Amino acid sequence: MADSTPLLSPDWDPAAAEALLRDVFGIVVDEVVWKGTSASEKVCEWKEPEELRQLLDLELRSQGESKEQILARCRAVIRYSVKTCHPHFFNQLFSGLDPHALAGRIVTESLNTSQYTYEIAPVFVLMEEEVLTKLRALVGWSSGDGVFCPGGSISNMYAVNLARYQRYPDCKQRGVRALPPLALFTTKECHYSFKKGAAFLGLGTDSVRVVEADERGKMIPEDLERQISLAEAEPPSRSDFCIRVLCRSWSLPPLGLLFWGPSTPWKQLPTCASVADCGCTWTADSVAWNPHKLLVAGLQCSALLLRDTTNLLKRCHGSQASYLFQQDKFYDVALDTGDKVVQCGRRVDCLKLWLMWKAQGGQGLERRVNQAFALARYLVEEMKKREGFELVMEPEFVNVCFWFVPPSLRGKQESLDYSERLAKVAPVLKERMVKEGSMMISYQPHGTRGNFFRLIVANPALTQADMDFLLNELERLGQDL
Amino acid sequence: MADSTPLLSPDWDPAAAEALLRDVFGIVVDEVVWKGTSASEKVCEWKEPEELRQLLDLELRSQGESKEQILARCRAVIRYSVKTCHPHFFNQLFSGLDPHALAGRIVTESLNTSQYTYEIAPVFVLMEEEVLTKLRALVGWSSGDGVFCPGGSISNMYAVNLARYQRYPDCKQRGVRALPPLALFTTKECHYSFKKGAAFLGLGTDSVRVVEADERGKMIPEDLERQISLAEAEPPSRSDFCIRVLCRSWSLPPLGLLFWGPSTPWKQLPTCASVADCGCTWTADSVAWNPHKLLVAGLQCSALLLRDTTNLLKRCHGSQASYLFQQDKFYDVALDTGDKVVQCGRRVDCLKLWLMWKAQGGQGLERRVNQAFALARYLVEEMKKREGFELVMEPEFVNVCFWFVPPSLRGKQESLDYSERLAKVAPVLKERMVKEGSMMISYQPHGTRGNFFRLIVANPALTQADMDFLLNELERLGQDL
Structure with a gap:
């Protein structure tokens, strides 16, 4: 290529970019912020997979499309997506739409940086430090460490890996084969x-x-003792090290935080699942906290908080890549926090939470959590007044587990096939509510219990009217069963 | 709580949400889309950490703030963040701003769903399938599997874990201790x-x-043979299984794709790093591909592509959680792809790439990649014409590694301390360019080579003028050295 030949025209036109983004943003405002959160609109527009494939025209071709076509595609994507921000989406541990968190997410996406060095993420390196400090303070720790992870599952893996490394630093170099057998109690x-x-x-x-x-x-603490003894008695002994994971039920109430302690005595914990009631102190060494759930920060926002002050994260995960973590930089390289994680690039997950927290204040977030608790309580009290609802158990948190007992099964608890017939109700109701788009509630079996609904009250936009709606709607959908 | 008492007013006002979001979006358009991408603006506004902490007022308090304060905070966050979309940001393997990808990311964030079930992500389950199929086709596979991961590092871990499981399915249950020693060659x-x-x-x-x-x-293939023989000879033998990771240089050109093959013969690969030149066929079993880099899809967009058609991903990672992957759903539960991954919640990473691809077409993306190659070539040719630039080697890709030789070192190659003095140049220039905000280029040492610049030509908005600018700017910043 001759250097005197001008290269292709640049692939950037800020006016066209602004026009496209303004139109797409307008669609988001109309279709998600307004319609997606309106109780009078559908929570989902159900389509069978084959039909949806046709409607979306997913195929990627070699020719590009016009702006009008792209805008139509954005509308179609939103139209056929589930509105997790809708007040009748009770299906997941996350729901709702916080405008400040969404604002933070839009800024995050536009800045498109990675959290690994101060050099390319100065604001977010400092901001993550502040957010983690604040979260730690809420669980009662005045010092420590932490990091945002790509989801709660990976936070939990980090915790286990850190426990393993803390007890056996050799593991990093020599692997699990060089260690005595380990056990993980949960x-x-x-x-x-x-x-x-x-x-x-x-x-x-x-x-x-x-x-x-x-x-x-x-x-059950006594069974933990027993399980530890059993593990200790196994040849070769597993007593040398126990990763202790004490946690609450995931399926049933209560749904609390998880913690592990490699070297500290365990004890039963109070329920510690929200900003509002996290004043407990305990002896855990880490806490996995997902502000993308009850705090509505948006996926993903998963903090792993550590009590450790010995740079355990960096010692355990670090590998000092010379192309990223140069030691002769002109600023304090302790601010290059990327070597704390097993990832290389790492999304910025702190801004959405920080901005929402700035806007709401701790008090606003506390009110929001308290409101969710109050509405869950209201829902349970209303259920008790109605004939067709049977609680799996009294909830302690914002997850309410219950059966809807249809007219044909009421008073038939003594029938031999009652449980079997009851277990078939939730899937039928789920299909009906999804196909009508009126609401979404998750169901599940649990042990010997047949399918029941597991409903989460988390959306800060919820009102008593939404609680009444969901009860009425279940009765309406199930009246012929 | 008496149920007749109205609960707190709901925490949702769509008009206020729209007003806030419109204002924040306006700030993003002005400060990122326009100013952030303008060559006449700074690529970064450097502040010392302590000063930046003060400027940002990061502390999270119990009182919330007004809309005006929140908007000021958004402006400050953007102002002091690095503009990775700026044409003079050459620092990372990602840069630039694709408006369609950003549009897709804004839609993704507003819909805020997780990729685990068809139930709550119908559009994205189908879309991910299409995008992965297309990416696989580009590496020459007409069938297979795949998944988007939270970054390339975790893609690589997935690949190693899958190789281990494919050879020793027992590993999932019994752990590494139950296997013969494994070796990973790279x-x-x-x-x-x-x-x-x-x-x-x-x-x-x-x-x-x-x-x-x-x-x-x-x-070097011969050394791979030698290393395998050495591992085989170790007691206990490691010959039973080799995870083979063949990859190209990360620091030096060429910078290509990574692959592993647990059971297939290895061979040296052609450079396969872009959509434009991926027509090669090979015998790898998986490919980790990060469209958030050269394709400018935005962080994170990391696909792990598999040749496997035996549901290896799900067998290796699955655990059939009953509360999420109910088997009595009213649709084909094979569409609930969440059990393919070790995460639970999983961000939607396909829309941004899909929408950009729809808008650009395969041809548009190819042109963009070709343009990056052409500009990198142009840059190298221009360097050769100037006195102060010394290539570390001829690039094959869009990463150009070079030393800037300041006037005082020119013609002094024979001096004993030449290398030592040259190695000090890049950190000084880096400090100067960052403090002025004129551009950002990464530097690093490598083996016996002292610090050199590793510059990435990836931003689709780049022109010849930007290449000339960076050469002139290095000369200007280094003229007194």
């Missing part, structure tokens, strides 16, 4: 990421020892 | 995530066998 009610993590981290799922839980899903 | 030029991954996955960094690379960073 209950069957814990999050499934512990089993996934045990496999991924090379420990194997067999290393997960299942401790008995009570009927509310809480670990 | 060069010292590979990405540092392989060592991080070996530690995280419980293999230990000792399991990484460093294969010699040639002067361009390419693996």
Whole structure:
């Protein structure tokens, strides 16, 4: 190529970019911010997969499309997506739309940087430090460390890996084969990421020892003692090291925080699941906290908080890549926090939470959490007044587990096939509500319990009227069953 | 709580949300889309950490702030952040701003869903399938599997874990201790995530066998043979299984794709790093591809592509959580792809790439990549015409490694302290360019080579004028050295 030949015209036109972005933003405002959060609109527009494939015309071709076509595609994507911000989306541990968090996410996306060095993320390196400090203070720690992870499951894996490394620093270099057998104690009610993590981290799922839980899903301390003794007695002994994961039920109330302690005594914990009631102190060494759930910060916002002050994160995960973490920089390289993680590039996950917190204040977030608790309580009290609702148990948190008992099954609790028939109700109602688009509630079986609804009250936009709606809607959808 | 007492007013006002978001969006358009991409503005506004802390007022308090204060905070965050979309940001493997990708990211953020089930991500489950199929087709595979991961490092860990599981399915349950010793072959030029991954996955960094690379960073096949023989000879033999990671240099040109093959013969690969020239066929079993880099899709967009058609991903990572992957759903549960990954919640990373691809077409993306290659070539040719530039080697890709030789060192190549003095130049120039905000180029040492610049030509907005600017600017900044 001759250098005197001008190269292709640049692939950037700020006026065209602004025009496109303004139009797309307008679509987002109309279709998500307004319609997506309106109780009078559908929470989802159900299509069978084959039909949806046709409607979306997903194929990627060699020819580009016009701006009008692109805008139509954005409208179609939004139209056929589930509105997780809708007040009748009770399906997941996240829901709702916080405008400040969304604003923070739009700024984050436009700046498009990675969190690894102060050099390219000065604001976010300092901001993450402040947000983590504040979160740690809420769990009662005046010092420590932490990092945002790509989701709660990976936070949990980090925690297990850190525990392993803290006890056996050799593991990093020599691997699991050089260590005595390890065991990881948790209950069957814990999050499934512990089993996934045990496999991924090379420990194997067999290393997960299942401790008995009570009927509310809480670990039974005596059984933990027993499981530890059993592990100790196995040849070769597993007593040398126990990663202790105590956690609350994932499926049933209460749904609390997870923690581990490699070297500290365990004890049963108070429920510590929200900013509002996190005043407890305990002896855990780390906490995985997902502000993308009840705090509505937006996926993903997962903090792993550590009590450690010995730079454990960096020692455990660091590898000092010379092309990124140069030691002869002109600023304090301790601010290059990228070597704390096993990733290289790392998304900025602090701004959305920080901006929302600035706007709401701690008090605003506390009010929001308290409101969710109050509405969950209201819902439960209303259920008790109606014939067709049976609680799986009294909730302690914002997740309400219940059966809808249709007219044909009421008063038939003594029938031999009652449980079997009841278990078929939730899937039918779920199909009906999704196909009508009126609401979304998750269901699940649990142990010997047949399918029940697991409903999450988290959206800060919820009102009593939405609680009444969901009860009425279940009755309407199930009246012929 | 009496149910007749109205609960707190809802925490949602769509008009206020729209007003806030419109204002924030306006700031993004002015400060990022226009000023952030303008060559006449600064690429960064350097502040010392302590000063920046003060300027940002990061502290999170219990009282919330007014809309005006929040808007001022957004302006400050953008002002003091690095403009990675700026044409003079050559610092990372990502840069630039694609308006369609950004549009896709804004839609993604507003819809705020997780990729785990068809139920709550119908559009994105189907879309991810299409995007992965298309990416696989570009590497020459007409079938296979894949998934978007939270970054390239975790893609690489996935690949190693899958290889391990494919050869020893027992590993998932019984852990690394139940397997024969494993070895992972790669060069010292590979990405540092392989060592991080070996530690995280419980293999230990000792399991990484460093294969010699040639002067361009390419693996020397004969040394791979030798390393395998050495590993085989170790008691207990490591011959039973080799995870083979062949990859190109991360620091030096060429910078290509990574691949592994647990059961297939290895061979040296052609450079396969872009959409434009990916027509090669090879025998790898997986490819980690980051469209957030050269394709400017935005962080994060990391695909792990697999040749496997046996549902390896799901078998290796799955755990069938009953609360999420109910088997009695009213649609084909094969569409619930969440169990393919070790995460639970998973960000939507396909829309930004899909929308950009729809808008540009394959041809548009190809032109963009070709343009980056052409400009890198232009830059190299211009360097050769100037006195003060010395290439580390001829680039094959869009990363150009070079020393700037300041006037005082020109013609002094024979001096004993030449290399030592030359190595001090890049850090000084880097400090000057960052403090002036005129541009950002990364530097690094490499083996016996002292600090040199590693410059990435990836931003699709780049022109010849930007290449000339950076050469002139280096000369200006270094004229007194």
